[in-house]
Amino acid sequence: MNDQIQLTYHVSAADFTRAGEASSDVKSKLKQMGVSPEAVRKVAIAMYEGEINMVIHAEGGTIKVTITPTEIEIVLADKGPGIADIEQAMQAGFSTAPDNVRSLGFGAGMGLPNMKKYSDEMDIKTELRVGTTVTMKVNI
Amino acid sequence: MTVNDVKEILGAQIVCGDEYLEKEVHTACGADMMSDVLAFVKDQSVLLTGLCNLQAIRTAEMMDIVCIVFIRGKKPDESMIALAKERGIVLLTTGHRMFSACGTLYEKGLRGGASY
Secondary structure (H helix, E strand, O other): OOOOEEEEEOOOOOOOHHOOOOHHHHHHHHHOOOOOOHHHHHHHHHHHHHHHHHHHHHOOEEEEEEEEOOOEHHHEEOOOOOHHHHHHHHHOOOEEEEEEEEOOOOOOOOHHHHHHOOEEEEEEEEOOOOOOEEEEEEEE | EEEHHHHOOHHHEEOOHHHHHOOEEOEEEEOHHHHHHHHOEEOOOEEOOOOHHHHHHHHHHOOOOOOEEEEEOOOOHHHHHHHHHHOEEEEEEEEOHHHHHHHHHHOOOOOOOOOO
């Protein structure tokens, strides 16, 4: 494996059916690189939840994935409304997603808790009406 | 049990993935909210769901789920079938409702065991 590989994805919120394409691409690339199935799955799930969040709450954004021999870093940046209360948002079951999102299978208030669960490190920087950047790291 | 056993037990129809019918399944999960599915990793798992959209297939893909059973006779559309074929996921559809589909499989020995 090269020392460092960087991948960038622009996530559009225009079409909910396309949400997950970036995570899917990262998953197959990591598989090809021979990363352990457990780490691949952790990255795929954490990033997928993040990608869905971007589409639901922030009208899309940018995801940067950096792969090094020891870890995978995923940085999700959006220019959405920001998170008013991170502690509350981290509680399982708390959601501000609109009802139409629930009929699409999301908005159960498990997105951020799942992202934390599957990443080895997670950091959220957010400012109201400016945007949110979530950085997650998964050890290989 | 195998995917084929699941199909027989539920009287389900196969939508795609005939070539994987002999794959072993060890656990199952029944949910319409995909984050509830994503919360618990299981190996060689079956997903029973009433959610019939592309995100059900994407969720299965992220979780390495072997087979999705759509309940209440729901039929996946072409884009869902195409993605499932690409990712090697079996799609089944059954007339059972969620409770009876899960209960019937449980009765035959399939469990919901989760790791993590």
